[in-house]
Amino acid sequence: MDKQTEINIELKTISPFLANMKKVNVFQIPENYFSDLDAKILTNIFLQRDEKYHLQKVPKGYFESLSDQIISRIKEEKTGSAADEIKSISPALFYLKEEPVFAVPHDYFDDLSDQILDKIKGEKAKVISISSARKWWKYTAAAVVAGAVTVSSLQLFHHNSVSENPKETITASATIPGYIQQSSKYKTPEELKAGIASLNDEEIVNYLESTGSILDEETITKNLDTKELPDENDYLIDENTLNKFLNSDAQSLNKNTQ
Amino acid sequence: MTEILNDQELLALYKDPATKEQGFTGIIKKYQEKLYWHIRRMVITHEDADDVLQNMFIKVWKGLENFREDSQLYTWLYRIATNESLTFLSQQKKRNSVSLSDDENGLSNKLKSDTHFDANKLEWKLQLAIQSLPEKQRLVFNLRYYDEMPYEEMSHVLETSEGALKASYHHAAKKIENFILNN
Numbered sequence: 001m002d003k004q005t006e007i008n009i010e011l012k013t014i015s016p017f018l019a020n021m022k023k024v025n026v027f028q029i030p031e032n033y034f035s036d037l038d039a040k041i042l043t044n045i046f047l048q049r050d051e052k053y054h055l056q057k058v059p060k061g062y063f064e065s066l067s068d069q070i071i072s073r074i075k076e077e078k079t080g081s082a083a084d085e086i087k088s089i090s091p092a093l094f095y096l097k098e099e100p101v102f103a104v105p106h107d108y109f110d111d112l113s114d115q116i117l118d119k120i121k122g123e124k125a126k127v128i129s130i131s132s133a134r135k136w137w138k139y140t141a142a143a144v145v146a147g148a149v150t151v152s153s154l155q156l157f158h159h160n161s162v163s164e165n166p167k168e169t170i171t172a173s174a175t176i177p178g179y180i181q182q183s184s185k186y187k188t189p190e191e192l193k194a195g196i197a198s199l200n201d202e203e204i205v206n207y208l209e210s211t212g213s214i215l216d217e218e219t220i221t222k223n224l225d226t227k228e229l230p231d232e233n234d235y236l237i238d239e240n241t242l243n244k245f246l247n248s249d250a251q252s253l254n255k256n257t258q
Numbered sequence: 259m260t261e262i263l264n265d266q267e268l269l270a271l272y273k274d275p276a277t278k279e280q281g282f283t284g285i286i287k288k289y290q291e292k293l294y295w296h297i298r299r300m301v302i303t304h305e306d307a308d309d310v311l312q313n314m315f316i317k318v319w320k321g322l323e324n325f326r327e328d329s330q331l332y333t334w335l336y337r338i339a340t341n342e343s344l345t346f347l348s349q350q351k352k353r354n355s356v357s358l359s360d361d362e363n364g365l366s367n368k369l370k371s372d373t374h375f376d377a378n379k380l381e382w383k384l385q386l387a388i389q390s391l392p393e394k395q396r397l398v399f400n401l402r403y404y405d406e407m408p409y410e411e412m413s414h415v416l417e418t419s420e421g422a423l424k425a426s427y428h429h430a431a432k433k434i435e436n437f438i439l440n441n
Binding site for chain 1: 279319381384402
């Protein structure tokens, strides 16, 4: 008598009701559960910390023939996804892909974009285009020189009108700084503007460095012409935008100096 | 083609370091479904069965080195699966602070929470009836009724005499019949 028949007879003896009942499996399982199970188990074994076993040693000649084997398998198999490909080559590698190895601080990616934008805004305050720099330096230099000229002119006028002593006049002239003596030859605002335009960058920088103050910084910030700078969104999206801008600006600078 | 290898051939593959994984994979593929369903009928949900099954095979990997071939691989695997299932249920009881008498209600609730559960269908009533049995009786009934395991093999799995197993099966079947007819 076979095993199944023996068991059926036994159950009929105990409970005919149960023996006549159809065996129905009520439990559901995920599709393809069993097809991947062996790979999942091997991956778990491989990841066990207390497991000192290293996967089997590589057979001789393995790597020499590996590329040919992979190429022939690729040719045999239909074109599939990258996931299907690695799964077919190494199920363990397929499942290991999901294992995290690099730790990332909590909420790192949530705050990242804000941090980057803050840094960019901070850097933007320091980025000053060459042509804009030239302009505000000129404006600032013009304001300071105009102020100095005005003051010195008034002083000269005062000295000239008050003192009839030529010696006193000469003495006063001798104490007046060179730039003020120079600036006294500009009688009109147009002459003054032309005079400032003739200054080169080095002269302006030297002047401002020797006489610069916090007030100048405030003037600089107010007079920053950001219109010519690319929009931050442009160079955030396209890193070439800023390069193009800087290159075009360098070209125009070269033209001016020739 | 490891599916058609017998237990001795699979064990030989496992014991050779060059083919250890191949042998182990062969054992998994040969017994995974039987062992899964044996565990599933004890722990009810797929997620729990998957956990128990994977833990069970990890123990098999470690224990196969010392497996003495005087007993069958099949019964040895079933014993590990049974012990892992009982350990899991015991841990669940402690976690949920559920007393032994309430354990059946816990598993019955898991059955009832299954999306396909239908109290009017005979197959679901049978499952509820099986969950109403004590653990050992439940095991005996499942192994005999679903797995059609001979008492001789069952005695190795459950480490109980054949006579005790026959009596246990008899009582289990009667209880189940009464449960279904009265509910």
